[in-house]
Amino acid sequence: MALTVGLRPLTRALLRPWARVPGAALGRPAAGSGDGVRCFGSPRVLVEPDPAAGVAVMKMRNPPVNSLSLEFLTELLISLEKLENDKTFRGIIITSDCPGIFSAGLDLLEMYGRDPAHCAEYWKAVQELWLRVYLSNLVVIGAINGISPAGGCLLSLSCDYRVLANNPKYAIGLNETLLGIIAPFWFKDVLVNTIGHRAAERALQLGFLFPPSDALQVGIVDQVVPEDQVQSTARSVMAQWLAIPDHARQLTKNLVRKPTADRLLQQRDADIQNFVRFISRDSIQKSLHVYLEKLKQKKG
Ligand SMILES: CC/C=C\C/C=C\C/C=C\CCC/C=C/C(=O)SCCNC(=O)CCNC(=O)[C@H](O)C(C)(C)COP(=O)(O)OP(=O)(O)OC[C@H]1O[C@@H](n2cnc3c(N)ncnc32)[C@H](O)[C@@H]1OP(=O)(O)O
Numbered sequence: 001m002a003l004t005v006g007l008r009p010l011t012r013a014l015l016r017p018w019a020r021v022p023g024a025a026l027g028r029p030a031a032g033s034g035d036g037v038r039c040f041g042s043p044r045v046l047v048e049p050d051p052a053a054g055v056a057v058m059k060m061r062n063p064p065v066n067s068l069s070l071e072f073l074t075e076l077l078i079s080l081e082k083l084e085n086d087k088t089f090r091g092i093i094i095t096s097d098c099p100g101i102f103s104a105g106l107d108l109l110e111m112y113g114r115d116p117a118h119c120a121e122y123w124k125a126v127q128e129l130w131l132r133v134y135l136s137n138l139v140v141i142g143a144i145n146g147i148s149p150a151g152g153c154l155l156s157l158s159c160d161y162r163v164l165a166n167n168p169k170y171a172i173g174l175n176e177t178l179l180g181i182i183a184p185f186w187f188k189d190v191l192v193n194t195i196g197h198r199a200a201e202r203a204l205q206l207g208f209l210f211p212p213s214d215a216l217q218v219g220i221v222d223q224v225v226p227e228d229q230v231q232s233t234a235r236s237v238m239a240q241w242l243a244i245p246d247h248a249r250q251l252t253k254n255l256v257r258k259p260t261a262d263r264l265l266q267q268r269d270a271d272i273q274n275f276v277r278f279i280s281r282d283s284i285q286k287s288l289h290v291y292l293e294k295l296k297q298k299k300g
Pocket of ligand 1: 065067104105106107108147149175176179181184278292295298
């Protein structure tokens with residue numbers, strides 16, 4: 001897929017793609033990879049390659065909550081692009097390195113109190129990550145080992161298969177309305193494609209965050225397993241998906257997903273402008289302020 005990363009050169013230059021990850025990366029062989037295969041990545045994205053299996057495990061580690069900041073999105077994009085272009089890999093497992101949190105979704109501080117140019121750049125990166133994961137030629141499996149609201153849910157929904165840890169503290173869903181904001185049409189489309197129109201209508205309006213058993217029942221995840229089996233289950237599922245010839249699976253994936261992606265691709269700039277207009281409204285900024293204050297107060 002020929003997507004440009006589309007971020008300002010400055011943003012990219014600030015990052016150190018493929019820097020060795022301090023400590024964790026140095027000298028630590030990737031699990032199951034045998035001698036000589038090392039983890040790599042960038043400060044916020046740890047990639048554990050298993051070349052023999054053709055699989056890479058991508059661990060998000062932007063503590064405390066893996067919120068999708070501009071820098072984090074950029075690093076995720078660079079990692080994905082690198083894996084996509086490396087013929088060694090046929091599949092990626094996306095998971096979290098932050099205990100109890102898959103991803104808290106979009107970084108609210110990228111949308112609160114920012115100028116329009118920043119919001120536009122941020123939204124472009126959000127679009128880019130979605131397109132890259134959603135249309136990836138690789139098999140993408142989400143090993144969801146923590147709570148996954150809003151943008152975290154979108155990331156999960158963009159995977160080919162979702163395995164959620166069975167922990168009552170975890171939940172997944174598009175909860176935007178609870179923040180006084182709305183899920184954009186392409187978030188909505190992916191949810192409708194996954195759980196159907198009626199269930200999506202209720203879930204979106206009420207901002208449902210589904211705990212594991214409800215998540216499985218509604219179909220927002222494909223499997224719920226004990227927490228200590230999330231990674232191994234993702235691996236077994238990956239083996240099933242990799243048993244299918246790549247070209248047939250990729251063409252089929254494209255057939256199914258392209259119409260949804262095209263809706264955004266045909267109006268990316270307009271979508272950015274809509275977002276910037278919407279998020280810049282005083283009333284929306286107030287809602288974000290109230291929500292951020294609630295998060296602070298929760299701490300006591
Ligand atoms: C007509 C309209 C036309 C066009 C419209 C066009 C476009 C649509 C417009 C907008 C679309 C926006 C879509 C938005 C998507 C999103 O993803 S919004 C984010 C949603 N996320 C959430 O609601 C999760 C919020 N966080 C939590 O609930 C909790 O933090 C947690 C359950 C994830 C973790 O709980 P704890 O472990 O208890 O940790 P804390 O709550 O103490 O958090 C630690 C620290 O992190 C900060 N934080 C948490 N989440 C975020 C976040 N998403 N972004 C930024 N920062 C976050 C939190 O404030 C704490 O900070 P400190 O107090 O330590 O500084």
